[in-house]
Amino acid sequence: xxxxxxxxxxxxxxxxxxxxxxxxxxxxxxxxxxxxxxxxxxxxxxxxxxxxxxxxxxxxxxxxxxxxxxxxxxxxxxxxxxxxxxxxxxxxxxxxxxxxxxxxxxxxxxxxxxxxxxxxxxxxxxxxxxxxxxxxxxxxxxxxxxxxxxxxxxxxxxxxxxxxxxxxxxxxxxxxxxxxxxxxxxxxxxxxxxxxxxxxxxxxxxxxxxxxxxxxxxxxxxxxxxxxxxxxxxxxxxxxxxxxxxxxxxxxxxxxxxxxxxxxxxxxxxxxxxxxxxxxxxxxxxxxxxxxxxxxxxxxxxxxx
Numbered sequence: 001x002x003x004x005x006x007x008x009x010x011x012x013x014x015x016x017x018x019x020x021x022x023x024x025x026x027x028x029x030x031x032x033x034x035x036x037x038x039x040x041x042x043x044x045x046x047x048x049x050x051x052x053x054x055x056x057x058x059x060x061x062x063x064x065x066x067x068x069x070x071x072x073x074x075x076x077x078x079x080x081x082x083x084x085x086x087x088x089x090x091x092x093x094x095x096x097x098x099x100x101x102x103x104x105x106x107x108x109x110x111x112x113x114x115x116x117x118x119x120x121x122x123x124x125x126x127x128x129x130x131x132x133x134x135x136x137x138x139x140x141x142x143x144x145x146x147x148x149x150x151x152x153x154x155x156x157x158x159x160x161x162x163x164x165x166x167x168x169x170x171x172x173x174x175x176x177x178x179x180x181x182x183x184x185x186x187x188x189x190x191x192x193x194x195x196x197x198x199x200x201x202x203x204x205x206x207x208x209x210x211x212x213x214x215x216x217x218x219x220x221x222x223x224x225x226x227x228x229x230x231x232x233x234x235x236x237x238x239x240x241x242x243x244x245x246x247x248x249x250x251x252x253x254x255x256x257x258x259x260x261x262x263x264x265x266x267x268x269x270x271x272x273x274x275x276x277x278x279x280x281x282x283x284x285x286x287x288x289x290x291x292x293x294x295x296x297x298x299x300x301x302x303x304x305x
Contacts, residue, residue, distance in 0.1 A: 035060055035094075036230040037082065037113070037200045042091035044077055051077040053254040054091070059200060059230040064222060066233045066245035074254035075234045076118065079202045082232070083115045084108040095200070109138065114198030118205045120185045124178035128169050128188055131177055132160035135192035160195050167191035167221060183214025190221065201231045207240055219244055242266065250274070 035058040044052040052074045059065050067075050080086040082093060084105035093101045095111055103111070123131050136159035164170055167187045172180065177188060186206055193201060206222075207215050215237070222244050225231065235241050241248065242262050249259040250271050258268050265271055 036096060037232075038094045039082065040092045040094075042078070042081055042093065043089045044074075044081055044086060045089045050254045052081060052088075055251075055254075055256050057082075057232075057249060057256075057259075059232055061199075061228065061230050062226055063246045064226050064231045064233055064244050065247045065249065066235060066241045067249045067251060068235070068238070068241060069251035072253075073251040075251060076204055077254075078251070079115060079204050079232065079234060082200075083113055083202050109196060109198075112197070112199035113202065114193040114196050114200065115202035116186075116189045116193055116204055116206055118208060120182075120189060122177045122185055122188050122192065125176055127174055127176055128164060128180070128191075129160060129173040131188055132164045132191050132195045133157055134160075136160040136163070136195040139196050159197065163191045163194035166194055166224070168217065181214070183210045183217065186210065186214075186218060187221065190218075190225075194225075199229060201225065201229050203231065204234045205236065206233070207235055207237050215240060 037057075037059040039055060039057040042052060042055045042057070043050060055074075055078060057065070057067075057078070067078065069075050077086065081088050084100075084103050084107065087102050091101070092099060093103075095108070095113065100108060100111065123134065126134065133156050136156040137153065139156075139159065161170075161173075164173060167190050169184065169187055169191055172184060177185065180188060186208075190201075190203070190206065203222075207218055210218060219240055222231065222233070226246075233241070233245065245262055247259065248262055248265045250257050250265060250268075252274050257274060258265060258271050260268070
């Protein structure tokens with residue numbers, strides 16, 4: 001069965017009828033436990049530097065899969081490869097079993113792969129509702145109705161409002177995005193991603209710059225979103241990672257050194273030495289990953305990506 005057939009057979013999200021928007025999205029394509037997105041031997045080179053080297057990764061529905069590592073370890077480059085923003089130098093990416101290696105980002109987004117960025121990527125002058133509706137229009141396009149206002153698309157409005165509500169921003173619908181707090185802007189970016197009806201969520205440091213209360217709200221949102229999504233979480237906050245992740249992959253200089261359950265990763269001696277640092281007698285890490293110096297040149301390659 002092709003990916004298009006799988007997506008056509010998925011249960012639709014709540015939509016206003018009659019606009020002809022594509023179906024699929026939440027929960028489409030695979031039962032719980034089966035990989036939705038599968039990377040095999042994935043690599044990306046910049047000249048002589050391997051920013052991502054022979055990485056195997058599987059994302060399953062109803063699971064948060066965290067990727068940790070220092071700056072320059074290849075985490076953002078990995079997300080760029082999985083989202084189609086970078087073409088791999090080698091390896092394969094499969095979505096719902098179909099080979100999507102080399103697909104550009106817009107095509108992968110339409111197929112159900114959504115992502116957020118390290119920096120806020122919202123439209124400041126537009127309201128929260130307008131940001132979400134604009135994102136939804138990428139899924140509910142009506143290019144042949146040139147004479148109609150974009151606000152007339154009932155499906156886009158419904159998808160945007162649903163995403164806004166799930167992200168906990170319904171009370172801020174009328175506010176311009178520039179008036180939101182930093183944490184609310186991160187929530188809005190997740191809401192805009194949800195409005196595109198993704199099955200896979202690639203989240204690049206969604207907790208960056210957040211205070212304790214904002215982080216708690218984001219973690220609660222991630223726990224809710226894993227029901228019906230396959231989530232890849234790149235994050236430096238180790239407390240947050242071990243609190244929400246079902247599986248953790250650890251990267252060093254572009255390569256995976258361990259991939260296992262949080263308890264196994266915490267007990268892994270190689271991971272402790274490379275990233276978590278030595279532990280005290282109570283088993284608490286004394287050194288956080290971001291404090292470990294990255295390999296020379298690795299950070300430049302990842303930033304270039």
